[in-house]
Amino acid sequence: MNFREQRAQLITDDQIQRIDNYTFKVKSQNSDKWYDVISTESSFVCSCPDSTFRKTICKHSIAIEISLEIRKKVEETKQQQITINPIDVNGCKFCESNNIIKKGLRKNKNYSIQTFQCKDCKRKFSINIGFEKMRATPQAITASMNLYFNGESLRHVADSMKLFGVEITHQTVHNWIKKYIGLMDNYLESIxxxxxxxxxxxxxxxxxxxxxxYLYAMLDDDSRFWIASQVANTKYTQDVRPMFKKSVEVAGKKPKVLLSDGARNFQQAHKKEWYSRYNKDTVQHIRHIHFKNDRNTNKMERLNGEIRDREKVMRGLKKDNSPIITGMQIYHNYIRSHMGIDGMTPSEKAGVKVEGSNKWITIIQNASKN
Incomplete structure (x- = not known):
C-alpha cells in the first residue's frame, strides 16, 4: 500500500459529498477547500494539484473508489437474486404423484426421449416441455438459434447443422426463431x-x-442490460416516448441520470416523461459529458457494434416488428457472457440468473410451463 492509498483511507464519509452518480466533492485534509472529482469511463479525474499538474491518481480519487466499493457491497447484499432453473421431472403429468419411475425410451424418426411410468395410476408418459411435437431435438433447435444470434446467416446455420446429422432448411431455422423468441419474450417480460x-x-x-x-435502444450502465428498444423512421424528429415508457415498465423505476447524444428527440422525450422542476425525483439528462472530449458512451457504442455485426449478415430486416430484434435483445441480456462484467451475462449482473448448461432450454421450458 503506497502513501496515497494510506492517506485515502483516512478520508471519512463526512468528507465526501455525492452530487450525483458521476460527480463528487472531497474535502481537503489540510484546509477547508473542497475538490471536484468526476467519474469518466476509464478513471476518476480530480481538481486537486496532484491530478491536475502531476497527472497521478490522487488520494481523493482513491477515497471515492473505496467509498463506491463499500456501497456496492452493501447493495449486493440487499439485492434479491432471481434464479431461473431447468425444469426437472418430479411428478406424474396425470395424477401429479411423485411415485414415478423411468420406463425406457420412446423413439421416433429423429431422436429418442425418456418415458416414465406412474406406479399409482399406472400410466406411461413422456415430458418434453416446450418442444412437444417438434421433429428436431431441443439441443438442435437451441444450437441453431445460438449460431444465428452469434453471427451466422440462416443458410450457414442450416449447413452447419448438417454436420451433426440434422437436415433442415434456412426457413426451418427462421420458423424456430419466430416461435421461441415470442414465447421467451412473453415470459421474460414478467421478470x-x-x-x-x-x-x-x-x-x-x-x-x-x-x-x-433507426433502432433506438436504452441500456443500463452497471449491468449493460438492454432495457428497451424502438424502431423509427427518422433520426432526430421521431417521438421516442414509447421507449421511455417501456423502459420504466421493464425496470420498474426511472433512472436518476440519463446520458445521450445531442439528439433533440431524446431531450423532448425526457422533458415530457421524466422531468419536472417541482419533483425531487426528476431524472437528470446529460446530453453529453464534455470532459476532455470524453462523451462517456463506450458501453452504448459496444451494443451498437453488436447490432451492426448482426445486421451486416442479415443484409436488412423484412419488417419493423421482426422477432430478430427481440431475439438480439434476449441473446444480449440472458445468453451471451460479457468480458466487461467479468464474464457474466447482463441479466446475471442485474440479479436474474439463468441456470443450466443450455440457457436457451432453461428459458423455453420455464416460458412453456408458465
Whole structure:
C-alpha cells in the first residue's frame, strides 16, 4: 500500500459529498477547500494539484473508489437474486404423484426421449416441455438459434447443422426463431431486472424492407442490460416516448441520470416523461459529458457494434416488428457472457440468473410451463 492509498483511507464519509452518480466533492485534509472529482469511463479525474499538474491518481480519487466499493457491497447484499432453473421431472403429468419411475425410451424418426411410468395410476408418459411435437431435438433447435444470434446467416446455420446429422432448411431455422423468441419474450417480460440509476440511450440505423430506418435502444450502465428498444423512421424528429415508457415498465423505476447524444428527440422525450422542476425525483439528462472530449458512451457504442455485426449478415430486416430484434435483445441480456462484467451475462449482473448448461432450454421450458 503506497502513501496515497494510506492517506485515502483516512478520508471519512463526512468528507465526501455525492452530487450525483458521476460527480463528487472531497474535502481537503489540510484546509477547508473542497475538490471536484468526476467519474469518466476509464478513471476518476480530480481538481486537486496532484491530478491536475502531476497527472497521478490522487488520494481523493482513491477515497471515492473505496467509498463506491463499500456501497456496492452493501447493495449486493440487499439485492434479491432471481434464479431461473431447468425444469426437472418430479411428478406424474396425470395424477401429479411423485411415485414415478423411468420406463425406457420412446423413439421416433429423429431422436429418442425418456418415458416414465406412474406406479399409482399406472400410466406411461413422456415430458418434453416446450418442444412437444417438434421433429428436431431441443439441443438442435437451441444450437441453431445460438449460431444465428452469434453471427451466422440462416443458410450457414442450416449447413452447419448438417454436420451433426440434422437436415433442415434456412426457413426451418427462421420458423424456430419466430416461435421461441415470442414465447421467451412473453415470459421474460414478467421478470424485473435490478438495474442501476444511470442509463444510456442512442440510435443506430438499419435497413428494413430496403429502407433506412433507426433502432433506438436504452441500456443500463452497471449491468449493460438492454432495457428497451424502438424502431423509427427518422433520426432526430421521431417521438421516442414509447421507449421511455417501456423502459420504466421493464425496470420498474426511472433512472436518476440519463446520458445521450445531442439528439433533440431524446431531450423532448425526457422533458415530457421524466422531468419536472417541482419533483425531487426528476431524472437528470446529460446530453453529453464534455470532459476532455470524453462523451462517456463506450458501453452504448459496444451494443451498437453488436447490432451492426448482426445486421451486416442479415443484409436488412423484412419488417419493423421482426422477432430478430427481440431475439438480439434476449441473446444480449440472458445468453451471451460479457468480458466487461467479468464474464457474466447482463441479466446475471442485474440479479436474474439463468441456470443450466443450455440457457436457451432453461428459458423455453420455464416460458412453456408458465
Amino acid at each position: 424485473t431486472p435490478q438495474v442501476s440509476d444511470k442509463w444510456y440511450c442512442d440510435e443506430i440505423y438499419l435497413k428494413i424492407k430496403g429502407d433506412r430506418k
